Amino acid sequence: MQENKIEKQFPKNFYWGCSTSAHQIEGGLKNDWSEWEKSNKRLEELKNKNLNPLDFISDKASNSFENNNADIACMKDLHLNAYRFSLDWSRIEPEEGKFDESALEYYLHFVKKLKLNNIEPFVTLWHWPIPLWMRDKGGWESREIVFYFSRFTKKVVEYLNDEVDYWVTLNEPMVYSSMSYLKGFWPPQKKSIWAMMKVLKNLVLAHKQAYRVIKDIGQKNQVGIAKHNIYFEAYQNKFVNKFLKLMADWWWNNNFLQKIVDTQDFIGLNYYFHSKIDYGFGKAHVYNKISDLGWGLHPEGIYHVLKDLQKFAKPIYIMENGLADKGDQYRSWYIREILSNVYKAIKDDVDVRGYFHWSLIDNFEWAEGFHPRFGLYEVDFRTFERKARSSAEYYRDICKNNRIV
Ligand code: BGC
16 A cells, blocks of 8 residues: 555644634724724835725625635534634724623624534633724733733633633734734834834734633643744754854744743644745755745645644644645645644654644635735635635545544
């Protein structure tokens, strides 16, 4: 029998899921990000690049808020037993200290529907946008956010505690702080290492405080973050490259996790990238396959990243992994290769308990707008109809049978 035909059975009770986030799918939001999308500065930037602003304004996004049944239908079609999504803080607390009961009710109703369909909710509390009033107080640069985020967390967790056991406090703190405060690509478009450091500090504190709040409400609650880790490899194993790899591992992959090490019940991993480090910067790695966003696809990397996370001795959930692939050329291949590597890690004693594909449906991709298509389901952004891509069929077979072939 050929190696690639061997059946790889996953552990019993493995979570097969998909991930999304509120701002990217819900529509109808008014937060710092939606305002930035429409700001003169942003419109000017787009105009200079000859781009149509409407392709970069989230507006109705994938219309999930109005019709989340359409998303649940996709989940059922896939035989998912888990779903990771985020709540939008500005929807729940549109004004400082004033919580909108109807928004909380909406999310409660949604998780109840998931449960009725045997889909375990994994709830993200913050996936990047913040309310306008919080932005006006200085956003993540302001120490006050630690208090406000924990008050928001308390309100939400008290409301959803009976239905939800898995909580993700923060999504990708390193990505957010560097894109928004160091590189200036995302709102509030700052370019300051000091601002970034301040933001990181507040994110650490906010997570720790939120962790305590969630555990106080229910000891059964499992809390973690979704951490974007990269597989750094040293080119030709040269000494200088090995040293740079160590630095990159420390700074990008480990530092944040180590700072919150005592306040995590699981490690949430988002895996998208490999980076071959070469101090000469001359020999870029050549990838056989690249995504529509030009990202080199390197599924083997997830094995190394998982092996590295083993040191934390905690259960690991792969909270995100996927690619922009409108033509669905590589998605099934990528899922298979990724999962073969996850399987290999499990065989090597890494405690992986779930895989969440990014994403369930096509959605609004932050600064890149509607063009990148990450969905297992294609979305027609005029009618909001969802249509399975062939990779959805492929993934369904895996979720249904708890194995890859
Ligand atoms: C983010 C998602 C994003 C995805 C694809 C992740 O870094 O958490 O919100 O859509 O990458 O770029």
